[in-house]
Amino acid sequence: MRARAFILLCFLFTACAAVRDDMRRAEAAFDEARYEQVEIWLAELQSSVPDMDRPTRARFYYLRGIASYRLGDARSARHYLALSREEAEKQGVGLRSDWRVNLAKVLAEIDIHAQDASGSEALKPASPPG
DSSP: OHHHHHHHHHHHHHHHHHHHHHHHHHHHHHHTTOHHHHHHHHHHHGGGGGGSOHHHHHHHHHHHHHHHHHTTOHHHHHHHHHHHHHHHTTTTTTOOHHHHHHHHHHHHHHHHHHHHHHHHHHHSOOOOOO
């Protein structure tokens, strides 16, 4: 019984270390503006998100959201950045101070672009029939 518990603890420790290592790699790629690499590292970690602590989830969602935004996927960016904002809460748990500022700024930009797009669609003249 103790051997099983020991093996389980070793597995959990190894899994946690792998998540930390992959998050470090994703952050390093992010800091170097290699957003495609960020998405690759984070896609590998997606299944581990429920097991992450709150600060790590906030960082994960932030990195995923900003990478998506930089790669032109505003819809995914909005989703992940909103999740980051929720995980970080008002205290900004898990996020660097510059990330907290950037999070609010990018979400506002996405919302402005979404409003502009919906407004411009409403203002377009109707096509003539036929």
